[in-house]
Amino acid sequence: MKFTIIIPTYNDAKTLPDTLNSVLNLNYSNWELLISDDGSTDNTKNIVADFIKKNPNQNIKYFYEENKDQLNAILNVINYITGDYVYILHSDDLICQNALNEAASILSKSPELDALITNYELINSENQKIGFCKPRKYRQSKSILPLTLLWLGRNLYVDVAFHKTSTFKDKVKNNYLLWNTPFWLDNNSLLNVQNAFFCSFKYRISPENYINNEIGKLNVINGELRTATNLMAYYSIPLYACQYYLFRIFNKLHLEYQPFYFNHETKNKAKILKFIIKKRYTKEEYTHNLFLNNLFLFYQNKNPRSISLPSISSEEFIYYGKDMRKFNKALLNNELSSLYLNILNEMAKGFNKIIVPNEDTYHKALIIIKFLCLYPFVTLEINPQ
Numbered sequence: 001m002k003f004t005i006i007i008p009t010y011n012d013a014k015t016l017p018d019t020l021n022s023v024l025n026l027n028y029s030n031w032e033l034l035i036s037d038d039g040s041t042d043n044t045k046n047i048v049a050d051f052i053k054k055n056p057n058q059n060i061k062y063f064y065e066e067n068k069d070q071l072n073a074i075l076n077v078i079n080y081i082t083g084d085y086v087y088i089l090h091s092d093d094l095i096c097q098n099a100l101n102e103a104a105s106i107l108s109k110s111p112e113l114d115a116l117i118t119n120y121e122l123i124n125s126e127n128q129k130i131g132f133c134k135p136r137k138y139r140q141s142k143s144i145l146p147l148t149l150l151w152l153g154r155n156l157y158v159d160v161a162f163h164k165t166s167t168f169k170d171k172v173k174n175n176y177l178l179w180n181t182p183f184w185l186d187n188n189s190l191l192n193v194q195n196a197f198f199c200s201f202k203y204r205i206s207p208e209n210y211i212n213n214e215i216g217k218l219n220v221i222n223g224e225l226r227t228a229t230n231l232m233a234y235y236s237i238p239l240y241a242c243q244y245y246l247f248r249i250f251n252k253l254h255l256e257y258q259p260f261y262f263n264h265e266t267k268n269k270a271k272i273l274k275f276i277i278k279k280r281y282t283k284e285e286y287t288h289n290l291f292l293n294n295l296f297l298f299y300q301n302k303n304p305r306s307i308s309l310p311s312i313s314s315e316e317f318i319y320y321g322k323d324m325r326k327f328n329k330a331l332l333n334n335e336l337s338s339l340y341l342n343i344l345n346e347m348a349k350g351f352n353k354i355i356v357p358n359e360d361t362y363h364k365a366l367i368i369i370k371f372l373c374l375y376p377f378v379t380l381e382i383n384p385q
Contacts, residue, residue, distance in 0.1 A: 001104045003031045004083030004165070008073035009091035010038040013047055015204065016091050018127060020051050022202075023089070024058070028100035032059040034077040039067030069219070069325035071177050078169060078177075086163045092204045094127070099200040103162045106196055114167040114191040115184065117158050118200035125206055133158075133203070136251075138184070138193045145188060146235040146261040150247055152276045153228030155182045157193075160201060167191065179370070180223035180321030181230075188234060218289075218328040221280050222373075223321060225295065228276055229373045232266035240272050269377075270300035291331055294347040295373055303350025306381075311357050312339065312364045319371045327371070343368065355383050 005023060009016055023033055035048055048062050065076050074088060085107060089095050103116055117138060122131035135158045148156055161183065163172055171191065176183035184191045237243055243259055250257035266272060273296055277286050286292040312318075316339055319327045330336045336344075354369070356362050362382055369375045 001030065001085065001108060002083040003028070003100050003103070003162075004034060004081045004086045005031055005095070006034045006036060006074055006077060006081075006086060006088050007091050008036045008038060008070045008088070009040060009044055010067065010070070010073070011040045011042045011044065012091040013040070013042040013044050016044060016047055017051075019089065019091050019094060020048075022094040022097075024055065025097055026095065026100055027097050028104065031100060032083060033061070034080055035060065035062045036073040036077045037062065037064040038070065038073040039065060069322065071180060071322035075173070075177050075322065078173060081165055081169070084165055086165055086168045087200075088160060089201065090160075092206065094123070094202040094204075096121075096199050096201060098198065102196065102198040103200065106194075107162065110194065112192060113194050114164050114171070115193045116162040116196050117160070117193060118162075118196045118198055120158070120160070121199050121202045123202045123204050125204070127202070129202075130205065132199075134197075135195065137256075138195050140190045140192070143258055143261075144190060145185075145231055146237060146259050147247070147257070148182070148185065149228055149231040149235055149266075150237055150240070150244055150259050150261075152244070152279055153224035153226070153231070157182070157184065159183065161193070162200070178320050178322055179226065180219075180324060181227045185227065188230070214332070215325060215328050217280060218331075219324045221277070221292075222324045222328075225273070225276065225373045226321060226370070229269070229273070229377075230375070232269050232272070233376050234263065234265070236262040236264055236266045237272075238262070240268075241275060244275075270296060270302075273299050289331075290344055291372070294344050298347040298350055298374065299377075301348075301350030303352070305349075305351050306353040306355055307343075307346050307351045308355045309339075309343075309357075309361060309365055312361045316364075318364050318367050320367060321371065323371075340368075343372065347372070347374070352377065353379050353381060355381050357384055358382065 007019060037044055052060050052062065061080065063077050106116060107113060117135055119134045121129050122133060124130050136156060138157055171186045172183045175181050175186050184193050237259060247257045277292055277296065281292065316337060354365055356365050359382060362380055365380055369378050
C-alpha cells in the first residue's frame, strides 16, 4: 500500500525541518512526499532544496506557486498523487513514527472505507507533548447533519485523515478543497469514515496558529457559515441556543447527544446566523465587517425581490471557498471589485432572485451565491433582455 503525504507550506521555515524529518523517521517505506509551497517569502525553498539533496533516494517532489492559501496549495499537487491513500501534513506539525504502519494495517482489511481519522497529540514550540485529543466517534447517522448545524457549522470531527485517493479526488476535492466544508460531508450525505485509536500526528499549539489572526478567523468562519446555511435548507432545530449548550455539556461528559430537529427548512435563519457569528466575533467586530454584517441582514430582511447582474467579464475573479483568504484580504483592504461590492450592498436589503443575461453569467453567479453563503435560498433566472 502506497501513501502520498502532502505538505502545504507557507513561511514555516522555522518548523518545516522538524516536519520533514518526521517523514524521514517513519517506520514505513512505501510513501511519496509532495511539498506544495504556497509562495513562501522566507527560507522555505532553500530548506526543501537542501532536504531533497540530502535524501536523493527518497520519492520527494517540490512545487511552488504564488500565495493563494492552503487549500489551493493542496489542489496544486492533486494531479501528482500516485499513492493509494492521501495524508495531509501541515508544515508546523509532525507525523508519528508508526502512523503509516498502523493505517495500512487497518485500511488493508477495510478497502471500502473512504477515510480513516485518528487521535493526535498536542505539542508546544519545543515539540514537547502538552496534551492528547481523541476525536468523537464517527457515526453515519441521519442525526449527524442536524448535529453539525447545531455545532455552528463547525467540523464535528477532525480535518486530518487518511483518504482513499479516488474519494479524495472525486469528493473531498469538491467539498473540502474547493468549498472549505468538512471533508466527510458530501452533498448532505456522509462519507464512509472510521475512527482509529492510534495517534497519527502531533499538532503544534502556537500563537501563530491559523485561527489566531484576523484573516485566519475570517477564513474559518466563511466555511462554517457555508456549512450551516446549506444545512438550514433541510433541517430546523427548535430552541437552538438551549440545545447548543446542552450539546456542549454532553460533549464535556463524553456522552452522545441526540438533537431534537425537524426535516424541513429553518425559519429563523437570521437568529441562528447571529448566534453563530457572535461565537467568534463581538457585535462591534461583525457589524464593521461588510460581509458578516450584510449576510446577517440578508437573512433578517428576507425581502422577496429580484436583482439583476450584467454579463460578467472573463477578467472578473470568481471566488470559491478555497479563495477565502484572497477575498478577505480584498475585503479588509477595500479592494473588492464593483461586482462583489454591489452584491454585498444588495444583500443588506435582501433579495431572493438574481436575473442574469446569459448562461455563462448564470454559472458564475451560482458560484458567487455559494461563496457568499446565500445558496440555496436565492434562485437564478436567465433573461437575455
